[in-house]
Amino acid sequence: MTLSAPASATVDVAHEARARRWSYTAEPLALAGSELLTGPADGATASVGPGGRVRVVVLGAPDGTIETAARRAFLAAGADLALWLRSNDGSTFAERAGVLRRARPDLVVVLGGDPRHADAVLGLCESLRAGCAEQTPVPRAVVTGDARTTSRLHGALAAFGVEVLPDVRRVEGQAALVGRVREFRKGTRAGLVLRDEALEALARALARIAGAPSLVADVAGATTSLVGATAEGVVSAAHLSGIGVGSGADSVVGRGGLDAVRRWIPRPIDAPGLLERVFNRARWPDGIAADGLALSLEIALAHEALAHAFGDAAAAGLPVAQLRSAPVICVTGRAADLPRPAQSLLVAVDAVQPTALCSVLRDEADALVAIGAIAAAGLAPRGVDRAIGTHHRPLALVAPFERSAILRIVSGGVRRDETVERGSFRIIAAEGTVELVAKGTPLRGRGVAGPLGLVLDARGRPLELPLRDAERIPALAAWFASVGAL
């Protein structure tokens, strides 16, 4: 997408009810200043937002390869999957028609697959026809698969304005499906840049600047994203719709259970009381955590939302190990808006669980997201990397260890040795470029530490939390305290 590039303009980064308006000059790109808008925002050159809510229903035969490929595409497209019907689910024709009617889809994706699946998928399409043909507005149907299968489905789907895309198992099929779903989300809003697109442009730019892979971990009110990019510009993205720390908070609890959120809170709280807070937050757009417990809940929700994103990414076959080993991790959204930088750092370290030496940075006042949006929309022909460099402030360098080690650290021309004990988690002071060599582990390299210094994380991977409150809460509190997040 390329919009006209004005010399001086504004870009709005939408929150749940408010928006942050950044003004910038485009030639070369430089952010000038920002203000928080409390009402509906109009008049900006571009706006960054989640787009419209598009309820997607998927119909397909039970084929693992097709499903994995489709999952990857839906994750990349930020699709809100309302229902996934498989031909072998054991339900009757009327039951399928009933659930499809209740789902009220906006977009139906039919995974046609091979000719051997045609009969099964045709049955699902007939259920769709019976259940949703009279829906207003009528949902649109997108069919992916080989030509013979898709042509068999045309009759059953005629009422839905059927559109045929290449097989989703192929790269071009995935790209086409992602593009189609994103077009639906954008609707007719001129100048809208999807938050996903802004984050992907940001991840690409960070990787280009670092000359190494980068990871952007974004948690907003109702969306959660993980975007990995290589220095060559290859992007792996998981955008979860409806999951977040705001209006998506109850969905986080719904997916993982209340205890999955509660386990990240470093203080005792009863489950019913926690659920009350989650529900109230979910129905209060841009609510602010004024008290410590509410803030702990927001941090816990951010942890868990990112954990879901990693889980979904792994299920869709995305290279999760590569994402975790990115040398640059950038935290954006509400997770970057926590009052203490150490709290954002802790979300990055505990939720991403980096497996290699990495610099963690956090966005401030949505500046990096705004630059990503300007880059994605093609509003600034040059100066994107420089603008990111201006707002690129590492918080800390994180060194993960699987076991005990003796670490040699060179920082500011001073060399010193540190002993890292297995299970420990602490910060040592370091600034600027830090060079590390660890005896006993393969960890070595250099990176940039920020104001929080060097984090030595020897808790192992995957990070395991004690099950019992009596053990878990003190352990969590100690981790929070050790980085200054409590």
Added chain:
Amino acid sequence: MGWRYALWTVDHPLPFGATERVGLGDPVHAGDIVASGSVLGAATSVPGARRLGIPAGDLAIARRVATGAEVERGTVLARTGRRFARSAVAPFDGRLVHVTADGDFLVAPVVDRWAVRATLDGQVTRSDTSVVTIEGTAWCLPGLAGYGPDAVGELTLAVDAPVDELAPTRVDVRLRGAILIGGARMAAEAITRAHACGAAGVVAGAAPAGGLRVVYGDDVTADGLPTRDDRPTVLCLIGFGTAPLPNEIFRPLVALAGSRAAIHTASARLFVFAAEDAITPGDPPAVLLADDHSGVRPLDAPAELAGVVRFPSEVETEALMTAAGPVPLANVLPFDAHR
């Protein structure tokens, strides 16, 4: 906005298998059956166009039974020819549920029946197999989230003050068919007791989220859970946990007690069928999210801007100074704010 007397529109989505429904323009009252249909078992495919030797597009000419019609075993679904007739017949008693694009008939046995009732007095403005829409005039109080099936009954006061919690001891079988007005909170025990005693529904400022999970299961969310099965009907007006009702909301509820009312859970609205001059509602005050998010309360006393304040969570933001201290401005919303 709070209470408003106006012309409202309510959609009643229909389950699959509708067989009867009201006609366009028909007058209906809340509680009337507007559509009924069958719950269907496993469908059997009966070859149609192929068996008759005609193109699928021509099947309409040969059909003898409309989609949705009840059929008996041996009923001719479609037939061609005279002397050398070819026909498709129903294999068992049931309904013709669907005709595929390839021209096959799907016949399914009837295993149960369902009915959808109106939640508004008015006229039918849309009626098809997927939805019946009714437009009518009533007093309406929009809520935050509705749970359970739609309900119709007599509005009945079950608390003494807007800050009271609905006590289970106030609920007994004499309240059968009533829509109970709770106060600031309705706990799971009161909700289930009301349902067991035959009360049509419960309306209050808030319900504990944990209690909603007890009643409706772990799938329940803050967006509500409209259902069709036999479960309690709950309408949360302001929030979750505890939420005292503002006087501007509670007093009209008291004045309207005894009137016929309906809860439409999908849109979380309470309709009360009373004369336009039955109440004179005022504008409700803004509502305020508790600092720890445990409840919502009305902002009863005047408050003024306090500039940027640093809160115990260390968040620094624009604040409003209330009698109880500063609160983040973002945590204060108009009563009718979209949320």
